[in-house]
Amino acid sequence: MATTTATDIAGTDVAVGPSPSLRRRRSRLARRNALIGWSFILPNFLGFALLTLVPIVVLFYMSMTNWNVFGTANWVGLANFQRLVGDGSFRIALFNTLYYSVLHIPLTFVVALGLALLLNSKLRGVAFFRTAAFFPYITSIVAIAIVWNLLFSPDYGPINEILRAFGFANPPGWLTSSDWAMPAVVIVSTWRDMGYYMILFLAGLQTVPRELHEAARMDGANAIQRFFNVTMPSLRPTTFFVTVMLTINSFKIFDLILVMTEGGPGQSTLVLSQFIYTKGFEESQFGYASAASVALFFLCITVTVAQFLANKRRSA
């Protein structure tokens, strides 16, 4: 059953000029290989295609119809998208998603990197802390959101109590205030995510060559110079990966907000995913919700591709 080895040979000895019988044998083997390969992939692929690929393709069709709860769909072309542009709620949702991302991405990045640098040192107890720090990441959103909601409670919550103890007479209303609700959500999501990104950074830090640090030290570089000229350049693949993941995960933020604020107060924490959810599942405007989904889709794809291109240019 030396099937795959045969393709290896087939791939490498082109120069010899194969005889017809050999070629026939080869194509038979290639077919056989394809068959075996697909048989491995198929069980997963069936589910993946049915539940991910097909819905993504159908999404584009749906966004151009007025598909409703009865399943009747008329082609409406770009009408849904025109409606989106004029929809005040959609614009608020888009703005809030970007607002959340602009706060969440740099904050999480800096906190996670800072923690990773600290935990990469030789302090006592770091081994325990390394694993403990991402426990929030694997705790359920529902539990986290409910607990933090009470921690943020303006009158009865420990957070404002601590703030008052430190002399802030009028601490923020957090989730009851349309100005402070989004920062509160960002605090919770940063608290939850930082352990995960910290692990990624820590893994990257292990690969920074020790000799480079030593050499820089010999040349008289101080800690800050070494950080910017040795650590950061060596961390490039990791910082890139972290940025891409942070961005996608920020754009699709939903469940935390759904449990913490349900988009409120007013529409101050309404985000894109929730707009889609409300239009689709609560108002049964599947066509219109699909158009908003297409917007989210392109937002994520465009930014990811742009990040890849920028990364390529920088490393070229």
Next chain:
Amino acid sequence: MTGLMVPIEDRRGLRKLADSEPTPRGPRSGSPLKRVGRFAGYTVLIVAALALFAPFIWMVMSSLKTANEVFSVPVTWFPEIFVWNNYVQIWTNSDMLTWIRNTMFLSIVVTFLQVLTGSFAAYGFARIRFPGRDALFLVYIGTIAVPWQSYMIPQFILMSELKVSNTLWSIVLLQAFGAFGVFLMKQFYETIPEELSEAARLDGLSEYGIWRRIMLPLSVPALASLGLLTFVNTWNDYLGPLIYLRDPNLWTVQLGLKSFVSNLFDTNYALLFAGLTISVIPIAIIFLVGQKYFVEGLATSGMKG
């Protein structure tokens, strides 16, 4: 798209990380400047630890308070009397048992299917060369940049057409065939030397035999990572069940607990916290047992969620 994968050296670093015991260090002294730095380091570490754990401590402590004490002013951190009865109450007064049974069923079935189909497909991607393979893998990777929220609507309509929405199978279908498992397992298989499977092939083992008898036993750590992450993800999932499971008999723990928070003032928050604590305990146990695999699995490619 290879940038999406954590470089192999990173993962080696991780393995080192996960195994590492606290490194022995030299004499404790050092220059005064160093000592100040160390002091600052510990201060930050302690503050960070407090910030990390305070919400959990508060949750557990509140689960042992009386309903009124949760909202007392000034805030009390420790309950005056420990009301263990809260746990009995939430267990008897809610459908906790049904929720846990449903969630358990989903987590186990999804984990089994994800690990099985994921590792099987990963072998096809990692070890068998055939036309179109790399393009197909790119499609798998590409979907990582597509958030589930953007295609949840067509997916829901599809599932409704298949008559599986509002059954537990909808969640099984939703979670069990993700690209994540394939990706994680493929990464691992590529670190196993090709010579091993080559030798087995010469001994007359079929590709399926090689997967079963050579790759699976060698990839136990990766299987553990994938299994634990999938289990935890399914246990914690809120949006999937929210959309698909309308019948209260099908609710998961997350849906059940969320339904408990109807109104700030007629919810007994002490009971709610007891429920939350119960829901977090399985995760905490799994985490303590398998923390090493979590570190590796999460860092290899935490693109789920």
